[in-house]
Amino acid sequence: MDIISIKTAAKEKFQGACRLCPVCNGIVCAGEVPGMGGLGTGAAFRHNVEALADCRLNLRTIHSVKNPDMSCRIFGLELTLPIIAAAIGGIAMNMKGALTEEEYDTAIVSGCRKAGTIGMTGDGPNPAVFSTGMAAIGKEQGWGIPIIKPRETDKIVELAKQAAAAGCPAFGIDIDAAALVNMTNAGQPVGPKTIHELEYIKNRTTIPFIVKGIMTPDDAEACWQAGVDAIVVSNHGGRALDYTPGTAEVLPYIAEAVKGKMTVLVDGGIRSGADVLKMLALGADAVLLGRPLAIAAVGGGADGVDFMINKYRAELSAAMTLTGTAQTNDVPVEILW
Ligand SMILES: Cc1cc2nc3c(=O)[nH]c(=O)nc-3n(C[C@H](O)[C@H](O)[C@H](O)COP(=O)(O)O)c2cc1C
Known part of the structure; x- marks a missing residue:
């Protein structure tokens, strides 16, 4: 398996839903929601990629870091690297049925496990989206993290209990889906949550408990006050609100507010191992990959996901060596120019 064959197979299966651009930056697919793009003008998706491109690394080679330690411990989980698969749901609607929901979730959950990390699964207006994710996690003895839409609180509690019973190490809500009309239209209301509700x-x-979709220090503080265990700094890959900043822009401010008090994850526009390292230097404990692993899942199934994570692993290792970063759990901001 190689990257060209994965991309060639993916391009065919996507039937135009994703154009497999040389850089996955949200320009060509702007406004394609449903689809693989960002909402509206696509600015929020573009800002994610641009913010990381604007962040530069110091090349440093006079040091003793020859075998950087990429392992990562979050919520008591030992991961071989600080990369987790982001939740992606609605495969029929967003990817022109390139895979079935079941094939997709299996590729992500099993591929991540094979690569020594863990995958998240999604939720949607059709309750089958959540249960298909749970079935894929079940096949891996609970090794997966379901992300529930910001439904009514008792419904979230009910689904989180299902996750706990299945042996999942954590669950989350994508709170940035608070205005998703297709959920409300399907009789499954979503909305923002108060600190009390969290x-x-x-x-x-x-x-x-993970809250995904945090973009301000105030919201991060509110999560901490509510006892939330982890946040994902995320704008839903630019699919929630047009014109938000890139996640790499807001991450340092959020990390300053809550890092060390709770786990800080981030996603959005991460396209290489070097991008992963930048996010760690900006304050993240680990990162989530969305579209790059979607392409891998469609083009190569679980093996494709495993391959892509290993590609990021090699790039992260090289970036750590070339910046003198010994460990992913202690990335000094000084590696940034
Ligand atoms: C087609 C598509 C569907 C998504 N579905 C979900 C979902 O069901 N739940 C969720 O929490 N996030 C969902 N997301 C957002 C991703 O989890 C993640 O935040 C985003 O893709 C990260 O940006 P990246 O794709 O640039 O890496 C979706 C993203 C895409 C592109």
Whole structure:
């Protein structure tokens, strides 16, 4: 398996839903939601990629870091590298049925496990999206993290309990889906949550609680006050609100507010191992990959996902060596120019 064959197979299966651009930056697919693009003008998606491109690394080679340690420990999980697959749902709608929801979730969850990390699964207006994700996680003895839409609090608690019973190490909500009309139209209302509602969910669940879609220090502080275990700094790959900043722009401010008090994850526009290292230097404990692993899953199934994660692993290792970074859990900001 190689990157060319994965991309060639993916291009055919996507039937135009993703054009497999040389740089996956949201320009060609702007406004394609449903689809693989960013919402509206596509600015929020573009800002994710641009913010990382604007962030530069110091090349440093006079040091003793020859075998950087890429391992990462979050929520008590030992991952071989600080990369997690982001939740992606609605495969029929967004990817022109390039895979079935079941094939997609299996590729992500099993591919991540093979690569020594963990994958997230999504949720949608059709309840089958959540249960298909849970079935894929079940096939891997609970080794996966379901992300639930910001539904009514008792419904979130019910689904989180299912995740705990299946042996999942954590669950989350993508709170940035708070205005998703297709959920509400399907009779499954979503909405923003108060600190009290987050606390309510936390107090009724037993596994670590992740809130995905945080873009300001205030919201991060509110999550911490509610007892949330982890946040994902994310604008949903530019699919929630047009014109948000890139996640790499807001991450340092959010990390300053809550890093060390809770786990800080980030996603959006991460397209190489060097981008992963930049996010760690900006304050993340680990990162999520969305579209790059979607392409890998469509083009190569679980093996494709494993291949792509290993490609990032090799790039991260080289970037760590060439910046003098010994460990992913202690990336000094000084590696940034
Ligand atoms: C087609 C598509 C579907 C998505 N579905 C979900 C979902 O069901 N739940 C969720 O939390 N995030 C969802 N996301 C957002 C991703 O989890 C992630 O935040 C985003 O893709 C990261 O940006 P990147 O694709 O540039 O890496 C979706 C993204 C895409 C592109």
